[in-house]
Amino acid sequence: MAEPRKWTYLMDMDGVLVHEEHLIPGADKLIEELRAKGNQFLVLTNNSIYTPRDLRARLHRTGLDVPEPSIWTSALATAKFLDSQRPDGSAFVIGEAGLTTALHEIGYVLTDRDPDYVVLGETRTYSFTSITTAIRLIEQGARFIATNPDATGPSREGSLPATGSVAALIEKATGHRPYFVGKPNPLMMRSALNTLGAHSESTLMIGDRMDTDVRSGLEAGLRTILVLTGISTPDTAERYPYRPSRVIDSVAELVGNVDDPFPG
Template identity: 30%
Template structure:
């Protein structure tokens, strides 16, 4: 018999949907969480969009979600900086979701003399932005990256992910960044802080062993692997450290809510 958890952290792509496609059972699963008033946050390595935009996307799949239930790596990054140095000067490469999160946290976006450099995925990246990131890191700014994903699956194929863009600054300066997003524990710690529950009462749910499940393990949480996305049951079986649970679809978990 499975433990009953008081709160959930839930991955998006591969768990709630697959690109533009529904994932069976995701809607029923989240509706049951709501009915039972079980706190949950959707935790994503996507730094580009604002929480309201992510919630809107979930709603199109008939998955109930409020902006307050979205926890992006941009929010985790902003929260991490704010805890270390409120009002810090930050040079950020990234899109709307990152800039919004940094400003919401009362941080100052700046181009030089920065306390932090944050690299997030930026489809408008250019040489000058990479230069500013490098110069600030060389001048002593703390180097953060929203996430280390090396590739993004799209209809065109695997496009460069933020981890690959981040490497420009790493290789050029010789300084390693602190990554915030999954599989790092930082985003998990921040999300648990936001939900206000202890780690032993929470379950991390996701499809990708190397991001979602490792993130949960790194944060010493119990983990639920769902076989609707990246990591298949067969692939999962080859890892030495196993998630707490693995299921074929979220329907199987509804009785345990």
């Protein structure tokens, strides 16, 4: 009898494993089972504010034990992309420690003097001065990169403007559209696969958003699972021209079945 396929799991973080700093029931059991069975996995996030170490601590407070190397952010994907395009380059960065640390680790110089790139990431303190500097550097020839296209982010008080909104402002001012590295760009998935040394044929993507998680998974050739613990509902999912491989209420349905996530 053939051995069951050993699936590699890529999982979005917010809306899949946690929701507003609270553990989604079953998420801890899923991570425990994946680690016990030796399935490779990465927890993905489009948020570029935090380093993997920061995110590990945040997840640990909710009850999730996710190793630091098992966390993949749009900041890491952006750094990997820039390293492949222009090694040892320079960048003017609008962002937080997650992004600046990732760029420093690939040997990039952060500067506002004739940089190769303007790199826009997530921050809670967008500065008019920094945005103005970014606009002028792009006008002078710097290439425009953004970590992700998310227009808004969640908070306890409601929506916050996110990278995509500020990118639109800079694009309007310069006439230059940024290259977005994070989801739904399948580059985010492919960089995650390369980091694990995994293959698309045996990898699945779990997410709560059709427009980013499911789309990027499909475009990277992965099987996809939509969970209903975040943004998407059965009704909103039906409005898209593409479908996930499976729809489940939450990741709790995968517990006990990590080697058979697509029964039937």
